[in-house]
Amino acid sequence: MEHQHTETEIAKSYVADVYELVKKRNPNENEFHQAVKEVFDSLVPVLAKNPKYIRHGILERMAEPERLISFQVPWIDDHGTIQVNRGFRVQFNSAIGPYKGGIRFHPSVNASIIKFLGFEQMFKNSLTGLPIGGGKGGSDFDPKGKSDQEIMRFTQSFMSELSKYIGPDVDVPAGDIGVGAREIGYMFGQYKKIRGHFEAGVLTGKGLTYGGSLGRTEATGYGTVYFVEEMLQDIGLSFADRTVVVSGSGNVSIYAIEKAQQLGAKVVACSDSSGYVFDEQGIDLATVKRLKEVEGKRISEYVTEHPHAQYYPGCSNIWSIPCDIALPCATQNEIDEIAANLLVSNGVLAVGEGANMPSTLQAIDVFHENKVLFGPAKAVNAGGVAVSALEMAQNSMRLSWSFEEVDTKLQEIMKNIYRSSVEAAREFNAPGNLVVGANIAGFKKVADAMISQGVI
Template sequence: MPFSDGARSGHHPGVRSAYEHVVRRNPDEPEFQQAVLEVLDSLSPALSRHSEYADQRILERLCEPERQVIFRVPWRDDQGNVHVNRGFRVEFNSALGPYKGGLRFHPSVNLGVIKFLGFEQIFKNALTGMSIGGGKGGSDFDPKGRSDNEIERFCQSFMTELHRHLGEHTDVPAGDIGVGGREIGYLFGQYRRLANRWEAGVITGKGLEWGGSRVRTEATGYGNVLFTQRMLERSGRSLDGRRVVVSGSGNVAIYSVEKAQQLGATVVACSDSGGYVVDEKGIDLDLLKQIKEVERARISEYAERRGDARYVEGGNVWDVPCDVALPSATQNELDAASARTLVRNGVLAVAEGANMPTTPEAVQVLREAGVLFAPGKAANAGGVATSVLEMRQNARRTSWSFEHAEAELAEVMTGIHDRCEEAAERYGAPGDYVLGANVAGFERVAGAMLAQGLI
C-alpha cells in the first residue's frame, strides 16, 4: 500500500521508516497496515514541526501495542457439542488513560483486525478530549443463529478469561459488531461473579436499570450525523432537505437514520449483507427498528411490508443517488468505483459511521472531487464518548436524563469537529478532516507519551 500523492507526497523520513517497520513486524495483517498507513500519511507536517516526536521514535512506539492477549474460549452448544473459539484483547495505548474500546464477535475477527480497530481507537479517543486510552477486543465467534443460552454460555466463558485483564482504572470494554445489550449483560454478570464486587465502570453499554446511560444506544449514529451537520454548516450548507443514503441496518445505521430525519433530511436507502432497500418517501424508522432490532430479520422484509419500497438483492447501495452518504456497515465497504459513482451523482459529504469503511483509493477519489469527508475516528467517536459519560455517571452513582445526555454528546461532537478543523487550518490544509483528525489525535497522545518518559 503506497503513500498518497499530492500535497503530502514529501513525507518525513520518520514516517516511511515507521511504516516499513510496521509492515516487517506485521506481515499478514493488511487491515492493521492500512489503518497505520492512513494515519502516518498525514503526519509528516507534525513531525517536521516537532522534531522531538521523530527523535523519540514516537511513531514506532505508537504502532506497537502495549499488550496483546489471545486466549481460547471453549463453550458447549444446545446439543452438547463442544466448540473452541479464539478471544482477543489488544491494549494498545494508555498514555491518556485506561484502555477503552469495544468487543466484536464476528467470524472475520483475527489479531490483525483487532489491532486495526485498537489503533484507530487511540486517535478516536484522543479526539474526544477525554482521559481514555485505546484498545479493542473480540472473538471469531458468530452469534448469528445461536440461541440465547448458547450466547450466554459463550459470553461467560469469554469473560472467565478476559476479566483478569479488566478494571475501571485499567481496561474498560464496550460493545461493537455482534455485541449488543444482551451480550453486555451476560459479560457484566460473569465479571461480577468473578470479581465479587459491583464495579459498574468496568464495562459500558449496560442496561438503563443497572448502570447504563441514556443515549448510549443512539450515540454512534447520532454523533456521526451531528458531525456531518457541523461539517456542512461550516461550508454554508445544512442537512435539512438533503437526500441521504446509509449503508448497513444495525445499531449505527438505524440511529444515523433517526438523527438525520430529525434534522430534516430524507433517508432513502439502507442495506444489509443481502442487498439494499430504496424508499423514496423516506425510510420508515419504526418498521426498520421492528425488523432489525426486534425480529433480527433481513432487510428484504422491509420492502415486503412497505409497498412503495423496492429491494435490490446483492446490489450496491452506493448506486443510489444522494447528497450525503453515511457508510455504517463494516471496513472497506466503499471502494473507488463506488466513490466515483457517488461523485457522478453529486454527493456533497461522506461521513464514516463504521470503522474504516472507505478504502484509501476511495478516500482519494472523494477528496480530489472536493467532497467533504469525515473519517471514522472523528465522525463515529460519539459512541466511545458516551461510554465515558456512562463511566462518569457510574462513578457518581447517578443517572442523567435523555436530554442532558444528548446535550453532552452534541457538545463532545462539536469539540471533535472543531479540533479537526483547527488542526487542519494550523497545518495549512483547511477543510482536510483526514489530516486534521490524525494530527489532532496524534499530537495529544504523542505529547502525553513524551511527558511520561520512555513508555
C-alpha cells in the same frame, strides 16, 4: 525554506521507515497496515515541525500495542457439542487514560482487524477530549443463528478469560458489531461473579437498571449526524430536505437514520450483509427498528410491508443510488474507488464515516479530489465512545444524567472534535482535509502525554 524542506524529508523518511517496520512485524495484516498508513501519512508536517516526536520514537511506540492478548474460548452448544473460538483483546495505548474500546463478535475477527480497530481507537478517544486510552477486543464467534443460551454460554466463557485483564481503571470494554445490550449483560454478570463485587465502571453500554447511561444506544448514530451537520453548516447547508443513503441497519445505522430524519432529511436506503432496500418515499424507521432490533430478521423483509420499495441482493451497489449525503455505517472498506466515483458522479455533497474505516484510501482520494466534504471515522463515529466515557463518569459519581443532559454533552463533544480537526488541518497547511486534521489533533495529545511519562 531549505531548512524546512530538509525537516520534511527527514520526517517522510522516518514515516516510511517505521511503516516498513510495521509491515515486517505484522505480515499479512492488511487492515492494520491500511490504518497505520492512513495515519502516518498525515503526520509528516507535524513531525517536520516537531522533531522531538522523532527523537522520542513516538511512531514506533504508537504502532506497537502495549499488550495483545489472544485466548481460547471453549463453550458447549445446544446439542452438547464442544465448540472452540478465539478471543482477542488489544491494549494499544494508556498514555491518557485506561484502555477503552468495543468488543466485536464476527467471523471475520482476527488479529489484524482487532489491531486496526485498536490503533484507530487510540486517536478517536483522544479526539473526544475525555481521559481514555485506546483498546479493542473480540472473537470470531458468530452470534447469528445462535440461541440465547448459546450466546450466554459463549460470553460467560469469553469473560472468564477477559476478566483477568480488565477493570474500571485498567481497561473498559463496550459493545461493537455483534455485541449489544444482551451480550454486555451476560459479560457483566460473569465478571461480577468472578470478582465477587459490583464494579459498574468495568463495562459500558450496560442496561439502565445496572449502571448504563441514557443516550448510549443512540450515541454513535446521533454523533455521526451531528458531525456531518457541522461540516454542512460551514458551507451554509444542512440536512433539511437532503437525500441521504445510510449503509447498514444495525445500531449505528438506525440512529443515524433517526437523527437525519429529525433534522429534515429523506433517507432513501439502508442495508444488511445480504442486500439493500431502496424506498423512494423515505425509509420507514419503525419497520427497520422492529425487523432488526426486535425480530432479528433480514432487511429484505422490509419490502413485504412496503411493496412500493425495492430490495436488491448484494449490498455494495447501495452507493449507486443518487444522494446528497452518504453515511457508510456498516463495515470496513465498503466504499472502494469505483463506489466513490459513482457517488461523485451522482452529485454527493458530503460523506460521513459512521463505521470504522468504511472507505478505502483510494476512495478517500476521490472524495478529496472532487471537493466532497469528507468526515473520517475516527472523528465522525467518536460519539459512541464519548458517551461510554460519560457512562464511566456517571458510574464513578454514582449518578445518572437525563437523556437531554447526555445528548447536549454529546453535541458539544462532536462540535469540539470537528473544530479541533478543522484547526489542526489549517495549522499544518491542509485546510479542509479532516483526515489530516483529525489524525494530527488526536496524535498530538497522546504523543505529548507519552513524552511526559518517559520511556516505560
